[in-house]
Amino acid sequence: MIVFATSDKGGTGRSVTSCNLVYQAALRGLNVGYLDWDFGSPTAGAIFGVDSLNRGTRSGRGQHAYFLGQVLEPETVDIWAASDRNSLRHRPPGSGRMELLPGDEGQGEFRVGEGPIVQRALDILRWAQNEYDLTVVDLSAxxxxxxxxxxxxxxxxxxxxxxxxxxxxxxxxxxxxxxHGLVHGAQGLLDTGTKVGHDREDLLDRIRFVRTAIIDPNAPDLRGLRTSQLSWLSERNAELHLRARELELGARWVLGSIPVDPVFQWHEQLLTSSDLYGRETANKVTVDALHDLSLAVLDDDAWEPR
Ligand SMILES: Nc1ncnc2c1ncn2[C@@H]1O[C@H](COP(=O)(O)OP(=O)(O)OP(=O)(O)O)[C@@H](O)[C@H]1O
Ligand SMILES: [Mg+2]
Structure with missing residues (x-):
């Protein structure tokens, strides 16, 4: 299964959530791949804790080089071996392969003739389908x-x-x-998708939303807020639910919701057992939500129209 991770805006939590999604799947024994196609800012390596890949690879064999035709076989990085985090270097028994195909440092968005680029995209996606049970492709916003x-x-x-x-x-x-605009608007997913040959309804069936950094107005850790703040939060939250339904972003179209997490607020990383049970910095509800998302993304029932 290939899962494309998109967002209209930057800073939505697309990369942090997606990296944790593949990590959760790898912990369950699946072989996972992460293709960094955020060509303007290929920083997924930082989230996997590979310091040398903070801004992409310097090997000259990253995704940019591959798409520009400079290399036939792009670099794949074994995260379990390459991560600088101890909690990742100790690969849990039964876990699957977890590999990153990084972008190249110092390269940007590119546009060269469509033909060869699309062929290379096809080749690498077919290759990834063979290599991995789950491949996430992080796309530029x-x-x-x-x-x-x-x-x-x-x-x-x-x-x-x-x-x-x-x-x-x-x-x-x-x-x-x-x-909403990215899916339903001009030059959005459905508009562009149908222009290049997708069936609109089929494509729509394969699109779901993920809400990130969600605050539950009833969460016990909000007890420090004033009553006026709590009631304001509840009102805004109700308005947002209403608007989400109007814009076809309601429950029927949502695959997952990730709570706001204190660790993510200050650091983009995988949430490992050491964050959960060692230093107890991450919240269990966050890890549970990431785990559930990693299940839902592959679960046909979760994609059935509700
Ligand atoms: N659930 C969450 N709770 C708190 N902070 C979060 C959460 N998810 C993401 N963040 C934080 O929001 C910021 C943006 O996240 P991230 O980089 O994953 O977004 P992005 O959509 O990939 O952005 P870009 O378009 O720049 O690639 C990061 O600092 C991240 O740690
Ligand atoms: Mg990102």
Whole structure:
């Protein structure tokens, strides 16, 4: 299964959530791959705790080099071996492979002729389908070149196998509007998708939203807030639920909700057992939500129209 991770805005939690999603799947024994196609800012290595890949790879064999035709076989990084975090270096028994295909440091968004690039996208997606049980492709935010390339490479007649789309957004009015626009608006997923050969209804069935950094107005850790603040929060939350339904971002279309987590607020990383049970910095509800998302993304029932 290939899962494309998209968002209209930047800073939605797309990468942090997606990296943790593949990590949770790897812990369950699945072989997972992470393709960093956020070409303008390929920083997924930092989230996996590989310091040398903080801003992409310096090997000259990253995803940029691959798409530019400079290398035939792009670099794959074994996270269990390469991570600088102790809690990742001790690969849990029974876990699957976890590999990152990083972008190249110092490169940006690129546009070269569509033909060869789409062919390379096809080749690597087919390769990933064979290598991994789950591949997440982190796409540049917005109506990017990467998004168009991914849609083109996965149109039905190309037979790259099963693919799904996650649209990440934060729980604010602006983010709801933006996420709706990315799916339903001009040059959005459905518009571009149908232009390149997708069936609109089929594509829509393979798109779900993920809400990130969600605050539960009834959570016990909000007890420090004033009553006026709590009631304001509840009102805003109700308004957001209403708006989400109007914009076709309601429960029927949501695959997961990730609570706001203190660790993520200050650091982009995988939440390991050492964060949960060692220093007790991460919240269990967050890890549970990430785990549930990693199950839901592969669970056909979770994708059934409700
Ligand atoms: N559930 C959460 N709780 C608190 N903070 C979060 C949560 N999810 C993400 N964040 C934080 O929000 C910031 C943006 O997240 P991230 O980098 O994953 O977003 P992105 O959509 O990939 O952004 P970009 O478009 O820049 O690639 C990060 O500092 C991250 O740690
Ligand atoms: Mg990102």
């Amino acid at each position: 917005g109506r990017s070149y990467a998004l168009r390339m991914a849609l083109t490479a996965t149109r039905p007649d190309e037979n790259v196998g099963r693919s799904r789309w996650l649209v990440f957004h934060r729980w604010t009015m602006q983010h709801l509007t933006a996420a």
